[in-house]
Amino acid sequence: MEYKRLGKSGLQVSRLSLGSWLTFGKLVDDKVSESLMHYAYNEGVNFFDNAEIYARGQSETVMGKILKKSNWSRDSYVVSSKVFFGTGGQLPTQKGLNRKHVVEACHQALNRLQVDYLDLYFCHRPDKQTSIEETVWTMHNLIVQGKILYWGTSEWSAQEIMEAHMFAKQNHLIGPVVEQPEYNMFARQKVEVEFDQLYKTVGLGTTIWSPLASGLLSDKYLSKFPKNTRLGVEGLEWLREKNLTEEKINKVRSLDDLAKELGLSLPKMSLAWCLKNEHVSTVILGASKLSQLEENLSSLVELNRLDANVMEKIEAILDNKPEKPTF
Numbered sequence: 001m002e003y004k005r006l007g008k009s010g011l012q013v014s015r016l017s018l019g020s021w022l023t024f025g026k027l028v029d030d031k032v033s034e035s036l037m038h039y040a041y042n043e044g045v046n047f048f049d050n051a052e053i054y055a056r057g058q059s060e061t062v063m064g065k066i067l068k069k070s071n072w073s074r075d076s077y078v079v080s081s082k083v084f085f086g087t088g089g090q091l092p093t094q095k096g097l098n099r100k101h102v103v104e105a106c107h108q109a110l111n112r113l114q115v116d117y118l119d120l121y122f123c124h125r126p127d128k129q130t131s132i133e134e135t136v137w138t139m140h141n142l143i144v145q146g147k148i149l150y151w152g153t154s155e156w157s158a159q160e161i162m163e164a165h166m167f168a169k170q171n172h173l174i175g176p177v178v179e180q181p182e183y184n185m186f187a188r189q190k191v192e193v194e195f196d197q198l199y200k201t202v203g204l205g206t207t208i209w210s211p212l213a214s215g216l217l218s219d220k221y222l223s224k225f226p227k228n229t230r231l232g233v234e235g236l237e238w239l240r241e242k243n244l245t246e247e248k249i250n251k252v253r254s255l256d257d258l259a260k261e262l263g264l265s266l267p268k269m270s271l272a273w274c275l276k277n278e279h280v281s282t283v284i285l286g287a288s289k290l291s292q293l294e295e296n297l298s299s300l301v302e303l304n305r306l307d308a309n310v311m312e313k314i315e316a317i318l319d320n321k322p323e324k325p326t327f
């Protein structure tokens with residue numbers, strides 16, 4: 001495993017990490033979740049990603065039980081939670097980034113994960129109802145109280161992240177160190193263009209999500225629709241519609257041919273492509289089977305297979321390179 005500093009923070013995270021969205025406490029049996037975490041940890045993965053909303057708290061409960069049972073030294077792993085969506089409650093005090101919910105959600109996550117502190121705490125989305133000032137103060141205080149070590153954002157705009165930094169700096173508070181954006185061959189704008197200045201100015205780190213576009217970047221959707229896969233799950237029609245478009249499928253077919261020419265699987269090539277971006281601190285993997293995790297973790301050794309020539313071929317297939325402003 002290789003490790004990389006999370007932006008300009010001193011925290012080193014494994015380049016490949018493991019997340020639990022739609023898997024732990026939901027589509028995957030607890031025994032499988034345990035085997036995934038154990039395999040990842042033994043392969044050097046040190047970051048496990050979670051959120052209050054995942055399976056409405058159940059994902060954290062499952063992960064907490066595994067952490068407790070495994071009895072790994074607390075200084076050997078990094079665990080996160082995210083606040084914003086709540087765990088299903090619809091009252092105005094049960095979601096958002098206001099001080100009340102952020103503090104209460106932190107306490108609840110600590111209980112479910114059975115840890116004394118969270119290493120990373122993310123604001124899962126921007127909250128238009130709460131001032132950024134209130135959220136920055138709240139995160140700063142949680143750090144001072146020892147309940148969280150670092151904080152970050154997820155799917156915030158560059159402007160919102162900058163605003164948080166400016167307020168933190170003016171008031172000698174601790175600002176966010178990390179953003180968690182979607183990044184894969186079909187979602188490139190934020191990581192490749194929008195955050196460009198933030199890597200230089202505030203030293204932003206990134207923990208990127210859905211690197212395989214929910215499994216689309218594999219060969220399984222290229223022929224008969226497979227059984228028991230995420231994009232076929234009832235209730236996730238929105239995710240299927242977002243990913244399974246004709247245009248994307250055609251590109252996946254060409255990408256799959258290229259991967260096979262290289263002697264790689266498409267998931268490995270797609271993950272290595274994400275890792276090639278120097279602004280990606282860690283790629284958060286999702287897996288519903290141990291065999292997927294084994295395959296995905298082996299992408300790191302394939303990095304140098306993606307030389308300039310291969311990267312050009314991928315670019316030609318994707319034909320979606322986001323343009324950087326020229327002024």
Ligand code: NDP
Pocket residue numbers: 018019020021022023049050124154155180208209210211212213214215216218220228229230231267284285286287288289291292293295296
């Ligand atoms: P991916 O895009 O990699 O999707 C993972 C899914 O793809 C697996 O559950 C599996 O689903 C399928 N898959 C994985 N590996 C393979 C393989 N080798 N071959 C074929 N199919 C495969 O990542 P996720 O969308 O799960 O995102 C990763 C993590 O990022 C999440 O767990 C979460 O921690 C975080 N996240 C954060 C978000 C945010 O807003 N901050 C939003 C979403 C995710 P199946 O077998 O069912 O087809």
